[in-house]
Amino acid sequence: MIKQKKNGELIIISGTTCAGKGTVIDQLxxxxxxxxxxxxxxxxxxxxxxxxxxxYIFITHDEFEKKxxxxxxxxxxxxxxxxxxxxxxxxxxxLLETGKDVIxxxxxxxxxxxxxxxxxxxxxxxxxxxxxxxxRRIKARGKETKxxxxxxxxxxxxxxxxxxxxxxxxxxxNLEEAVSKVEAILLSEKCRVDRIEEIxxxxxxxxxxxxxxxxxxxxxxxxxxx
Ligand code: 5GP
Numbered sequence: 001m002i003k004q005k006k007n008g009e010l011i012i013i014s015g016t017t018c019a020g021k022g023t024v025i026d027q028l029x030x031x032x033x034x035x036x037x038x039x040x041x042x043x044x045x046x047x048x049x050x051x052x053x054x055x056y057i058f059i060t061h062d063e064f065e066k067k068x069x070x071x072x073x074x075x076x077x078x079x080x081x082x083x084x085x086x087x088x089x090x091x092x093x094x095l096l097e098t099g100k101d102v103i104x105x106x107x108x109x110x111x112x113x114x115x116x117x118x119x120x121x122x123x124x125x126x127x128x129x130x131x132x133x134x135x136r137r138i139k140a141r142g143k144e145t146k147x148x149x150x151x152x153x154x155x156x157x158x159x160x161x162x163x164x165x166x167x168x169x170x171x172x173x174n175l176e177e178a179v180s181k182v183e184a185i186l187l188s189e190k191c192r193v194d195r196i197e198e199i200x201x202x203x204x205x206x207x208x209x210x211x212x213x214x215x216x217x218x219x220x221x222x223x224x225x226x
Contacts, residue, residue: 008034008101009189010092010118012111013182014110016156018137018196020172024050025105027179033185036093036100041067041076044083060214075113078207079189080155085110101186110161115165122189123166129173132154 015021029035042056043064052058059067062083066078078084087104095102104114114121127134128134134156138149163169168185189195211217 001200001203003016003200004190005195005197006099006109008036008096008099009186009193009195010114010121011035011101011103011186012114012121012123013103013105013126013161014108014123014166015172016110016128016134016159017152018134018141019126020175020178021105021163023105023175024170024172024178024182028103028182029176031179032102032183036095036101037103037105038087038095040087040104040106041073042083042085043083044081055087074117075110077108077109077113078105079109087114101131108165110158111160112165122168123165124168124170124185126178127129127160127163127169127171129171131142131226155188 013025015023025037029037037055040056041059041064043059043061046052046055047059048057055143059086064076064086067073067086068084072089073086074089074092076084079085085107087106087110092104093103104110110199111123115123128137131153138144138152144152161214170178170185172183
């Protein structure tokens, strides 16, 4: 009766440092077959434990700038320490055409660019419960210098100021709850009238005629509720 649009939806998930957005996304992908994550390109160097083609597609600064010239990106931004991050146009287009809903895990600058191009995009911001909790999580990871951590905090405060540009904010205090909240957002968005291609019901004349001819209803008293 309800015909959904064939193409999938674009979903942006941004979040402050250590908000656990990667873990939320991993869970979403495990639990929902119709979701896909777009792999971004970056010019930053690969960290220990990362895989090319899985975490990012790692290319050089020059290669990235060539791709910009070729118009290969849906959006791109210099996110941290002058390093580029960008969403591949072709990859995302193909995923959307297969009907998959595509998650872009991108920063606030990229989110803004996509929202201007595609106003229907669903923008979700994931937050840690507090900055003290972020500090605790960063300390537990223990990989960075004080200067790098300070940079993360300053970026986080800047990004929090951008939350009003998003449609939804989810606090990741408890992973299970945060994942369920994102799923609930996506489910509601799918039911929005402007996301439905067609609402088809039986033809009115035929339906009423059939009803009038229906012997089962003959001499049925009309019950009026008191
Ligand atoms: P990192 O991977 O270095 O910890 O963090 C990268 C930052 O860049 C995150 O804030 C992430 O959301 C953002 N990012 C990753 N991929 C893209 C992308 O394709 N475009 C934009 N604009 N930001 C991205």
